[in-house]
Amino acid sequence: MKQLVDPKKIDYIISNHAEPDHSGSLAKFHKEEAPQAEIIATERGQKILEKYYGEMPITTTKEMPEVKLGGKTLSFVAVPMAHWPDSMVSYIPEDKLLLSNDAFGQHIASTARFNDEIEQSLLWHEAEAYYANILMPLRSAVGRAVKALDGVSIEVIAPSHGVIWRKDLGDILTKYGQWIEGYTVPKVVITYDTMWKSTKDIAYAMAEGIASEGVKCRVYCLTGNHRSDVMTDILEAKAVFVGSPTLNNHVYPSVAEFLAYMRGLKPMNKIGAGFGSYGWAGGATRFIEEQMKLAGIELIEADLDFAYKPTEEEWQKAYDFGVMVAKKVKE
Numbered sequence: 001m002k003q004l005v006d007p008k009k010i011d012y013i014i015s016n017h018a019e020p021d022h023s024g025s026l027a028k029f030h031k032e033e034a035p036q037a038e039i040i041a042t043e044r045g046q047k048i049l050e051k052y053y054g055e056m057p058i059t060t061t062k063e064m065p066e067v068k069l070g071g072k073t074l075s076f077v078a079v080p081m082a083h084w085p086d087s088m089v090s091y092i093p094e095d096k097l098l099l100s101n102d103a104f105g106q107h108i109a110s111t112a113r114f115n116d117e118i119e120q121s122l123l124w125h126e127a128e129a130y131y132a133n134i135l136m137p138l139r140s141a142v143g144r145a146v147k148a149l150d151g152v153s154i155e156v157i158a159p160s161h162g163v164i165w166r167k168d169l170g171d172i173l174t175k176y177g178q179w180i181e182g183y184t185v186p187k188v189v190i191t192y193d194t195m196w197k198s199t200k201d202i203a204y205a206m207a208e209g210i211a212s213e214g215v216k217c218r219v220y221c222l223t224g225n226h227r228s229d230v231m232t233d234i235l236e237a238k239a240v241f242v243g244s245p246t247l248n249n250h251v252y253p254s255v256a257e258f259l260a261y262m263r264g265l266k267p268m269n270k271i272g273a274g275f276g277s278y279g280w281a282g283g284a285t286r287f288i289e290e291q292m293k294l295a296g297i298e299l300i301e302a303d304l305d306f307a308y309k310p311t312e313e314e315w316q317k318a319y320d321f322g323v324m325v326a327k328k329v330k331e
């Protein structure tokens with residue numbers, strides 16, 4: 001910070017968001033380096049900042065909805081729940097610059113500063129991962145925030161995470177519009193875990209059936225793949241299948257964790273089903289389907305719950321089911 005500006009010359013510190021990854025050094029920096037600076041936050045932001053860091057001199061955006069710096073104006077727009085209740089964005093009309101807070105962010109740490117300076121597949125994967133894992137359950141609030149930008153002249157979007165969008169802004173705005181509406185492509189994601197590989201065999205039988213129809217299918221074992229990578233792939237998938245062995249009358253723990261995560265994120269416009277392997281009484285597949293329903297996924301009849309090791313007929317049944325799913329997602 002000191003390489004850019006003498007802290008004693010800072011007049012204002014704008015807190016767009018009180019979450020500690022945005023505000024962690026605010027209290028210390030203000031107290032030790034820039035006590036003269038006026039901190040500006042929404043009223044909710046003020047409450048959250050004080051809960052984290054104790055009382056601080058904060059001017060709210062209600063008291064000061066914009067700041068004129070001489071040649072540049074900072075206008076503040078509250079976007080509640082476009083991550084947390086306090087979230088706001090700041091806009092500088094003279095530069096057509098939107099400081100968009102979490103929206104349009106990516107978890108990229110790079111020496112590149114702008115979207116045209118970074119490898120494009122990495123950029124888009126990270127933008128997708130960020131939306132799927134952080135913003136997806138907040139889509140109504142994010143949608144309201146994006147709508148509020150209608151008619152606002154923007155040439156640069158600088159989110160609080162990752163690189164700054166300055167080239168082809170329409171691309172990321174269109175993508176956000178699609179994700180908020182629940183856009184899907186003919187793609188299937190299968191995720192599972194296994195102890196003795198029977199559930200894995202069922203997963204790959206389905207995947208082979210799906211691939212035989214030319215439909216893209218990704219298979220993730222939940223041992224070795226992070227739940228957030230699976231959710232990133234689910235964002236635009238039309239169908240999702242989750243499999244587990246029955247372990248002590250219940251679902252396998254990694255699958256339970258994934259289901260809890262997906263239930264909170266509530267992906268839109270998906271069909272899906274559970275599948276699995278059991279020994280005697282089963283239970284995992286039933287639990288999976290209950291949780292998928294609670295995640296908002298439309299269940300389709302699968303009947304892929306097999307005792308011990310799938311027989312050849314059962315393998316074929318899973319393959320045929322995959323073929324049927326592929327035809328359905330191509331419709």
Ligand SMILES: Cc1cc2nc3c(=O)[nH]c(=O)nc-3n(C[C@H](O)[C@H](O)[C@H](O)COP(=O)(O)O)c2cc1C
Nearest residue numbers: 195196197198199245248249278279280281282308
């Ligand atoms: C520790 C352990 C606990 C199990 N508990 C149950 C159970 O409660 N009910 C059941 O039907 N099968 C149970 N089974 C049997 C497994 O569900 C069965 O072996 C299944 O085929 C495993 O699938 P996988 O090959 O995908 O791991 C258990 C197996 C193990 C190893």
